[in-house]
Amino acid sequence: MSNKFLTFSGNFRKTFALPEGHRVQWFPGHMQKGIAQLLARLRSIDCVLEIHDARIPFSGRTPLFKDMMKMKAHVLLLNKCDLADLSRKPDIVKKLQKEGVDKVLFTNLTAGNSKIIKHQLFPLVVEAIHSKPRYNRETAEDYEMAVIGVPNVGKSTFINYVRRSHTTIKKKSLRVGAVAGVTKVLSGKIRANFNPPVFLMDTPGILTPQVSELEEGMKLALCGCFPDHVVGEDLIADYMLFWFNKNSDFRYVEHFSLPEPTDNVKVLLNHIAKENQLVKRIKSPDSREHQFFPDYVAAATLVLKQFREGGLGPVLLEDF
Ligand SMILES: Nc1nc2c(ncn2[C@@H]2O[C@H](COP(=O)(O)OP(=O)(O)OP(=O)(O)O)[C@@H](O)[C@H]2O)c(=O)[nH]1
Ligand SMILES: [Mg+2]
Secondary structure, three states: OOOOOOOOOOOOOOOOOOOOOOOOOOOOHHHHHHHHHHHHHHHHOOEEEEEEEOOOOOOOOOHHHHHHHHHOEEEEEEEOHHHEOOOOHHHHHHHHHHOOOOOEEEOOOOOOOOHHHHHHHHHHHHHHHHOOOOHHHOOOOOEEEEEEEOOOOOHHHHHHHHHHHHOOOOOOOOOOOOOOOOOOOOOOOEEEEOOOOEEEEEOOOOOOOOOOOHHHHHHHHHOOOOOHHHHOHHHHHHHHHHHHHHOOOOHHHHHOOOOOOOOOHHHHHHHHHHHOOOEEEEEOOOOOOEEEEEOHHHHHHHHHHHHHOOOOOOEOOOOO
């Protein structure tokens, strides 16, 4: 954290609010369909492997997944650790345990070789499976897992990674992408290991139809779990600014070469638009001449890209 502004006595907002009429909500038809398909296949699944973003270990996990956790063996993978501040990892693990999540792994799927996936994943999954009744699958020798989670947390990347590193199968990789909603349908069984025999099933990212807590929704949006236009690029950038200021964390000032901290997102976006010559040309209806304005959406898109690529350093977007 940059110390230079630690004594800055700006009058920052204490709470975050959206302008009237704005909501953080995204529940397209493919999610509803995905839930129905997933529930229909649940009988043949031994374990749900939930992937979530390590920057928000407690926020935004869909209630449906918490219910599934009670019925099926469950392992939580907190992914994108390269972007997360994990200096309080033992506290995170403890809090998750209190919430009933006792099998957690921390992963970074951009690293070429994950020792955690190589050595810890399958033993933990097998342990989880044998700690719960398997009912109709009691005598099955293979293990079938559904990879579930909110959008854009790395579910498809994980399956590609495991298949590549644990098998010799040369098949086309699943489609992945840095935007929410790339996978829209459940996949078939994908072999992910020979011994023990493990099959994975990819699923579309699923959100709750109604996000009840505004900040929880904004954290998901900041981590890219919604398409940006659904919430608004400038509003997400505003939440980022709010969060940094609230935590007296002024890394953004240095990173974006601002003269000092600000609680006004327009100041930040104006500055970025100017520095990067991001302008919008609009024809005046009266004079029919072109007028030039800072392009706030383009500036906010740039801010979010840098945040999500880790340009501002690792973060943990939780208060606990
Ligand atoms: N920095 C970082 N990026 C990751 C990691 N794992 C996956 N990604 C990136 O995250 C983005 C989303 O990955 P996907 O695998 O498509 O995510 P998904 O959960 O399948 O997303 P949906 O299909 O939309 O639900 C891609 O740009 C990946 O390259 C990670 O550990 N660290
Ligand atoms: Mg996917």
